[in-house]
Amino acid sequence: MTLIRRAVAECLGTALLLAAVVGSGIMGERLAGGNVAIALLANSIATGGVLMALILSFGPISGAHFNPAVTLADASQGGLPWREVPAYVAAQIIGAFVGVAAAHAMFTEPTFAVSLHERSGPAQAFSEFVATFGLLSVIWGCARLRSSAVPFAVSGYIVGAYWFTASTSFANPAVTLARAATNTFAGIRPIDAPLFVVAQLAGAAAATLVFRWLVPTLPQAAANVVIPHAGDAGDSP
Helix, strand or coil, rough: CHHHHHHHHHHHHHHHHHHHHHHHHHHHHHHCCCCCHHHHHHHHHHHHHHHHHHHHHHHHHHHHCHHHHHHHHHHHHHCHHHHHCCCCCCCHHHEEEEEEEEHHHHCCCCCCCCCCCCCCCCCHHHHHHHHHHHHHHHHHHHHCCCHHHHHHHHHHHHHHHHCCCCCCCCCHHHHHHHHHCCCCCCCCHHHHHHHHHHHHHHHHHHHHHHHHHCCCCHHHHHCCCCCCCCHHCCCCC
8 A cells, every 4th residue: 555545544544533623522512501521521422432433444545644644653663654654643633623513514613713722731731641652552562462442442432531640631632733723522621732642652662662571582473553544564555
């Protein structure tokens, strides 16, 4: 599978993921009648369900990272060549903003809007560290022996992490940047986004280091992150 095809898969998958995150947040908030818990429940269930479907759909093409933190962790263990990382990350970020614009279009919101939703402070940053550490732990743990279970494990974890983290588990730098462009339920102020990104990258790195110690053969599973996919060696016209 050529790099351009895999990058397009990452872009489309991330776009659909953000459309689900932002769109379900808008729908949930509009239908919940001011009940934030109900809105968050709708948001988390929709996100988890769509994420599972997207990983199953795009995983065989690109691995279904949809997340720069996952891509960087995978590359650090040899699962993805470093020369391909910029294409993956760029595709994920572009896709994330496209997804936000699509969600806004469906709900007659402005294409982009600066978020006013405050998510600041050490507790929020630590929540993102924990959320991303847990996400990479689930991926590394399942990819070793049960790669077919990763879509279900990751989706289940994300649904749960919406509720056990104070930040509602962004756990994804591309998602964080794009959610700064929506002044809706899922938004985050642009000024708060950089600390989230740093915490997410730190959490991903920490989980990778821990699993590299726990499982010295971890690099052998890197090609299965998030799920096994075809690289350039298997290209066809």
